[in-house]
Amino acid sequence: MIKNIFNEFSFIHVMKPLLFLFSIIFFASSLSFVERRLLALFQNRYGPNRVGWNGCLQILADTIKMFFKEDWIPPFSHKFFFVISPIISFISLLLVVAIIPFSTSFLIINLDIGILFFLMMSSLSVYSILFSGWSSNNKYSLLGAMRAAAQTISYEIFLGLSLMGVVAQAKSFNIIDIINSQKNLWNILPQFFGFIVFFISSLALCHRHPFDQPEAEQELADGYHIEYSGIKFGMFFIGEYISIIAVSSLMSCLFLAGGNNFLGLPKFLCFSLKTLFFIFTFILIRASLPRPRYDKVMYFGWKILLPITLFNLLITAFFILN
Amino acid sequence: MFFYNIIRYFFSNIKSMFIVFMNIFSKRETLLYPEKKVNIPPRYRGRIILTRDSNGEERCVSCGLCAVVCPVGCISLQKKEGKNGRWYPKFFRINFSRCIFCGLCEESCPTTAIQMTRDFEMSEYKRTDLVYEKKDLLISGPGKNHKYNFYEKSGKINIFKKNNKNIKRKIVDTKKILP
Ligand code: SF4
């Protein structure tokens, strides 16, 4: 029996996702450090540079702090939802990482409905914010959750619709098929409007600047996770970075041909470079753009992005049917 | 106009991203403080000292003006009379945990005894360590004003020291109105 469990076949099948999981979580937590250093670089500061060489052990210090803080559940909150929402936020986009081919031989599951899976998980992740905002029983977190709801109904539509052009070109929802369909031309050129819209809506999906109305630190004092502390807050915090990684690697798969050869680099390196480029852009956008009012976001979503998406879809359909 | 505005806003956002990106190549403004010292201007209002005149005698005459003018009341001192009939502080105490470094004491002092320096690194672990006594405050030199000697101008006794010689001061008749 024990021999069976530890035979080579199952060992690899257990170890690969575990390795994957830990490397993603590690990378996401180090991204918090990288982001602070990069933001400081953009603003002519230094950022955290005291712990370890150039501040490289800052993650460790943050982790220790996060783990040993008091994990307080407010007595006025709804316990079940309060506890479950950071878990949803952490898990939902972490699962998306499973469908992303880091190279054609290195992926966890090859789902035929890859993109639909991503859309499903991204709409699940909204519940974490709604639950946490509602269950904390706090005005600010409720306001944050309401803003998140308003934002969600404005970006969810074209988050899906903007990908449909890509799907129609590849004639498949499978991400590997989509990558293979970009052998000659990266999707970013024929699907430029789709790319722009997807990029903007994925900013909104990750609640990054300028779409961070739900957690607006200046007005709402952290919005939906204001009542969270300790490891629960840490899960929200890391969850945000995991969603950045997931979304940017998805973007590099869908629009930049993922691990396809590029300048003769090895596939994995090529994929990472593209993903890092998107992560860098996310941080650059956070450093440079102001936060609009949330009704402006809705206006922007419905009146500008939705027509652009439909237009893009129309043109794609026209060229495919031609 | 609508489309024009969309395109304009789009490119203005791209432009601001580009400007922020170019900041990577510019110099950082942060001064890495403990390693690099801060260059503080000479008239900075930092730690307070009590100075001596050029003969090495205490300047403070215990007039109490500094203690009166201090807005937070953190100076306390007591007068004592020396053998030559001149006053000096028996104790002089400044509570730096209350001091707001406004500099009014320095302004008010008629003898330039109390002066402020450029030192600002005064943190302590215990609050009581921030109460400075006279021995902590009094320095051996004349501070910023090297020449000034209060007794050359005024004082009950009209003899003052200059270059270790006793000199008699011309007494001003305070009752007369002519200069
Ligand atoms: S600097 Fe201002 S607060 Fe401090 S001792 Fe002098 S008068 Fe008082």
Ligand code: SF4
């Ligand atoms: S320090 Fe100056 S103002 Fe204060 S008591 Fe002495 S002489 Fe007077």
